[in-house]
Amino acid sequence: MSPKPRVAVVGGGVAGLSAAYALREHAEITLYEREPHVGGHAHTVEVEDQGRTLGIDTAFVVFNRPAYPNLSAFFDELGVEDERLLSGFHFFDRDTGVLFGSDEMELPAEEVAARYPEEFRTVFHEVRRFHEEGRRDFLRKRTDIPLGEYLDRGGYSEAFRYGYFILLCSAVWSVPAELIWEIPASTVLAFFMAHDEGGLGGRRVDWRTVRGGSVSYVRRAVAAIDPKLRLSEPVTAVHEAADGVTVTTPSGSERFDHAIVATHADQTRALLTNPTPRQRELLAPLRYHASQVVLHTDASVMSAERSRWEAWNYGKVTVDGQVRTYVAYYMNKLHNFDSRTDYFVTLDYPLPLREECVIRSFRYEHPVIDMAMRGAQRTIYEVNEGTRVKLCGSYFHSKQQFWDQIGSHEAAFSSGREAAAQLLRELGHSGA
Structure with a gap:
């Protein structure tokens, strides 16, 4: 039995968690996050109030099932209460x-x-x-x-x-x-x-809203993924070669078989040392x-x-x-x-x-959702075809809801799942 591929996921927001969750049974995952916690915009502040703890969300707060179908199904799978x-x-x-x-x-x-x-x-x-x-x-x-x-x-x-x-x-x-x-x-x-x-x-x-704050789903997702967590470790460079990907942080470099970069488009643009022409064209105008x-x-x-x-x-x-x-x-x-x-x-x-x-x-x-970002949606998912470095984030749209579902938690989650599915197809996993 061949060993599982080693995959670096750069960015612990919802897109990165989604990708890592989809890969959890098929890869050895290392999750890099520059902050001391994962979750990105799923960021809950827990305050003491009258002898109890209240979880108060500060970025991602609300969802609904018709407009957030993939995220809602994810919450159901994790047993998250709302x-x-x-x-x-x-x-x-x-x-x-x-x-x-x-x-x-x-x-x-x-x-x-x-x-x-x-x-x-x-x-x-x-x-x-x-x-x-x-x-x-x-x-x-x-x-x-x-x-x-x-x-x-x-x-x-x-x-x-x-x-x-x-x-x-x-x-x-x-x-x-x-x-x-x-x-x-x-x-x-x-x-x-x-x-x-x-x-x-x-x-x-x-x-x-997520009962107890969105940190409730983040904690369950991380427990299910069980990755090697690299918190407070900002990635400074991602370099793709024919036989692997090198991820560099202030503490050194590490080699992986594949990487999924789940950061904002401008951060991704700065991280990729040798982007493909498609990656460069996609990322250049996004603000x-x-x-x-x-x-x-x-x-x-x-x-x-x-x-x-x-x-x-x-x-x-x-x-x-x-x-x-x-x-x-x-x-x-x-x-x-x-x-x-x-x-x-x-x-x-x-x-x-x-x-x-x-x-x-x-x-x-x-x-910033402008005409350039919407125009990029026509071919955006092609950027992940045949590369060792896959991209995802809320600057992608949700395929289930066409090009105008951009910038949301649903869009980010869906893009992470799609990036993982593309990698699994290229690794020969049926049904991905």
Whole structure:
């Protein structure tokens, strides 16, 4: 019986864990991770609260079964428990006092016309128009253009763009306002068509969170894989040769039969010492943006009307003469726990937080989903054909959901599984 091939998996986020899990019975796996823990954006902070431990997620928080089929099946296989999330969304303008949420968006049009100010009436009607026209345009293949251009063509108002739409998109793709307009309109529309008009916070979506935080699934996955773990060991180079792959870290170099690089595209670009022409062409135009995420207890990030707080809260405020938007996740509702302490996770909050309220701060990087990234999806999986170094990450799409499922936990998980399947096919394993 021939020995199992030695495979290095570089990156311990969901893509790397997915690949390693698929290979666990067929290879001897060494998992490299630059952080002192695995999980990547599945990053849970465990806090002591009233004599118990609460697991609070800070990046990947929610999923639903229709839009995350592969990830959901993985959770089922691991025996991971989830919690149903019953909430909605809440918008508030801290300058004007205007606020609205899921309840208002579901009102009859005649009631909105009779009871609400002009700014909200404009948003209400343009939201409906966007989803009606957008669905038709998507099906007629008229949306393969940047979102900003699509909204310009449609004559959408500033109130709709900055008082509603940009807030939803910032939460979904974790990029700032100036980059939202570069997202392909087709990608944005595909997200809403797969969920509902509320997106994150939509009430017709069966959103769920991992019970105990996403660290629960990470721990079970690592136990099932049982790899050689190299934590706090950043990889500095990956070199492919005809007979193997050399992985280099600050502590030295090690030889493997194959490697799966499950890092962000820009990091992968820096790691590969001799990329293939396909790898070079794929990785060259892909960009990332870093967001500042803070877990804290400072309720000043929320609207004054506590009764309106939802799991997803979208704020707008003028800072130094510039309109700034941010997302505030109310973690008590997201994770469905009761506590005398209110916990929040804010994304790119533009004002100072009270220092004594800050629990942890993070810098998370997300792909900038633009026309170049979407265009790359046409042939992206060909990059792994016939190479000893396979690539994966959230810059790949989920094959089950076409090119517009990019940037999500599902996309990353699916790409890791596909990278492992390609390697297993090339190693002669049937059924891979």
